[in-house]
Amino acid sequence: MTKPVISTHGLRVSYGDREVLHGIDFEVRHGETVVILGGSGSGKSTLLRALVGLEQPSGGEVVVNNTDLARCTAKQLDAIRKKIGLSFQGGALLGSMTVGENIALPLLEHSDLAPSTIEVMVRIKLEQVGLSGFEHFSPSQLSGGMKKRAAIARALAMDPEILFFDEPSAGLDPIMAAGIDELILNLKKAYSMSIVVVTHELASAFLIADRMILIDHGSIMAMGSPNEIRQSSQARVRQFLDRVADSTADDDVDHLRMFTEGI
Amino acid sequence: MSPTESIRARTSPVVAALAGVGAGTEQVLAYLGGLAELVGRSMASLVVSPLKRGRSLQRAVHQATLAGVRAIPIITLITFFVGVIIALQGAYGLRRLGAMQLVAGLVAISITRELGPLVAAIVVIGRSGSSFAAEIGAMRVTEELDALKTMALDPVAFLVTPKLAAMIVMMPCLVMWSDLMGVMGGALFGVTGGGFTPGGYFIATCEALAVRDVTTGLVKSMVFGIVVTAVGCYEGFSTGAGAESVGRSTTSAVVVSILLVVLIDLAFTFLFYSARPGL
Ligand SMILES: Nc1ncnc2c1ncn2[C@@H]1O[C@H](COP(=O)(O)OP(=O)(O)OP(=O)(O)O)[C@@H](O)[C@H]1O
Ligand SMILES: [Mg+2]
Numbered sequence: 195m196t197k198p199v200i201s202t203h204g205l206r207v208s209y210g211d212r213e214v215l216h217g218i219d220f221e222v223r224h225g226e227t228v229v230i231l232g233g234s235g236s237g238k239s240t241l242l243r244a245l246v247g248l249e250q251p252s253g254g255e256v257v258v259n260n261t262d263l264a265r266c267t268a269k270q271l272d273a274i275r276k277k278i279g280l281s282f283q284g285g286a287l288l289g290s291m292t293v294g295e296n297i298a299l300p301l302l303e304h305s306d307l308a309p310s311t312i313e314v315m316v317r318i319k320l321e322q323v324g325l326s327g328f329e330h331f332s333p334s335q336l337s338g339g340m341k342k343r344a345a346i347a348r349a350l351a352m353d354p355e356i357l358f359f360d361e362p363s364a365g366l367d368p369i370m371a372a373g374i375d376e377l378i379l380n381l382k383k384a385y386s387m388s389i390v391v392v393t394h395e396l397a398s399a400f401l402i403a404d405r406m407i408l409i410d411h412g413s414i415m416a417m418g419s420p421n422e423i424r425q426s427s428q429a430r431v432r433q434f435l436d437r438v439a440d441s442t443a444d445d446d447v448d449h450l451r452m453f454t455e456g457i
Numbered sequence: 458m459s460p461t462e463s464i465r466a467r468t469s470p471v472v473a474a475l476a477g478v479g480a481g482t483e484q485v486l487a488y489l490g491g492l493a494e495l496v497g498r499s500m501a502s503l504v505v506s507p508l509k510r511g512r513s514l515q516r517a518v519h520q521a522t523l524a525g526v527r528a529i530p531i532i533t534l535i536t537f538f539v540g541v542i543i544a545l546q547g548a549y550g551l552r553r554l555g556a557m558q559l560v561a562g563l564v565a566i567s568i569t570r571e572l573g574p575l576v577a578a579i580v581v582i583g584r585s586g587s588s589f590a591a592e593i594g595a596m597r598v599t600e601e602l603d604a605l606k607t608m609a610l611d612p613v614a615f616l617v618t619p620k621l622a623a624m625i626v627m628m629p630c631l632v633m634w635s636d637l638m639g640v641m642g643g644a645l646f647g648v649t650g651g652g653f654t655p656g657g658y659f660i661a662t663c664e665a666l667a668v669r670d671v672t673t674g675l676v677k678s679m680v681f682g683i684v685v686t687a688v689g690c691y692e693g694f695s696t697g698a699g700a701e702s703v704g705r706s707t708t709s710a711v712v713v714s715i716l717l718v719v720l721i722d723l724a725f726t727f728l729f730y731s732a733r734p735g736l
Contacts, residue, residue, distance in 0.1 A: 243603070246607050247606075248603050248606060248607065271609075272609040273609075275606070275607055275608065275609035279607075280604075280607045282600050282603070282604060284599065284600060286599060286601050286603065286604035287601070287604075288596075288601050288604070288605075289595075289596075289599070289601065290592075299608065299610075300608045300609075300610075302512065303512075303608070303609075303610055304608075304609065348604075348608075352608075
């Protein structure tokens with residue numbers, strides 16, 4: 195078995211007094227695609243942010259490439275970050291630059307490639323996400339789905355070893371979403387990148403995942419290969435996979451209490 | 458219950474009031490410490506590798522255009538009128554003493570020492586300090602700052618350093634211009650209503666001014682530039698989540714900057730006064 199590129203041990207993250215992740219243990223091995231599933235607000239984006247050192251753990255640790263993110267120097271952290279790409283849920287493109295400049299930025303800052311080479315690379319990355327010809331647009335001129343794809347292109351710019359996607363295909367039409375799935379599969383096959391994807395799309399999750407992690411209210415509810423997950427008999431996992439709404443009628447008293455609590 | 462609250466609950470109003478003052482002082486010191494750290498960090502990244510120097514310079518020049526060059530029309534207008542006002546006010550008193558010829562010196566000294574730098578600073582606060590806070594605050598809300606970090610780019614080096622460099626260079630330039638315009642405003646009154654010839658007004662101004670008057674204004678203005686940039690950017694970085702907190706940071710950037718600029722001005726003026734009480 196290959197060595198893990200990312201591992202977390204008892205990872206806890208809090209916003210203020212409120213703990214959002216309650217002890218997460220998992221690892222991502224080299225060349226593996228891990229899909230993180232979970233309800234809205236269950237802490238998936240928070241987990242991704244902790245994996246790249248944007249959130250300080252309130253407990254436990256995150257180890258990337260054998261470096262503990264909370265205990266390394268700023269230089270070490272930067273060295274790690276040059277080898278990762280993260281596409282944010284909301285895109286997070288720099289509004290003061292064009293799409294092309296956004297994608298060129300990490301290349302300009304961290305490599306000594308000639309401007310003409312960078313220009314070609316920008317076009318290639320944009321082509322990969324189906325945005326050819328949009329390099330001179332400003333992010334505000336793009337639709338939500340286009341922003342997302344431009345953000346993916348920027349995450350790919352440095353040909354990273356580890357890629358993080360936060361809901362890459364949410365808000366995309368089915369054809370585009372399939373294109374993103376294909377892109378992820380290609381990246382894995384051609385460059386053996388380690389990839390972590392947060393998604394809500396079950397079909398896409400089962401297609402691209404080597405391993406799946408289901409998060410519920412800040413804890414790991416289930417983890418395993420797509421087959422193991424598909425055959426899981428855990429009630430909450432089945433509910434998620436079979437798309438069953440939270441039943442509201444099962445306990446009327448509890449339900450009533452929820453609304454009247456604290457009054 | 459926070460420590461101060463519990464102290465308040467248990468003790469006399471006097472002690473509680475003192476605790477309040479203590480907590481307030483602590484907050485002010487923490488804020489000033491934050492400003493100093495920000496300035497220190499962005500100064501440190503002024504010294505960059507040759508590879509990056511070109512692009513940092515480009516960004517600084519861009520900022521200098523936004524914050525400096527574009528402020529010239531409004532500064533021209535305001536300081537020119539301030540010059541006229543000072544001349545009018547001065548003439549009102551000096552005429553009765555029969556000392557109309559002193560108007561030129563009065564305008565020159567009050568503009569170069571005080572009003573030129575102050576007016577320029579306030580215009581720059583309104584135009585640039587507020588926009589620094591809004592820009593960085595909005596970037597925080599949209600996770601653009603986080604995106605910079607994940608690309609291994611330091612938001613301070615990327616955003617603050619060019620602004621700081623631009624302001625340190627542009628503020629003195631703006632103040633020189635604003636001094637000149639203020640004197641022109643004074644001259645307008647001097648020539649049309651004060652009985653000066655244009656040449657006479659010019660000579661009277663030069664005679665009244667010492668080089669020190671201008672240089673102290675320029676030194677002050679450099680400090681103003683640093684403070685305005687630091688407060689604007691600091692407020693931007695400490696923006697919370699959501700659009701309304703961007704608005705709040707913008708407001709406090711302006712208010713805090715004006716307060717600090719006036720306090721620093723006071724300190725400088727006091728210093729010059731005590732250093733040479735005779736002047
Ligand atoms: N900046 C923040 N400050 C305070 N609380 C936050 C912040 N960001 C997220 N949270 C809280 O943390 C919890 C997890 O949020 P997170 O964004 O990780 O959810 P998510 O699983 O990504 O949801 P979604 O699928 O809707 O994107 C939420 O309950 C949210 O209220
Ligand atoms: Mg999310």
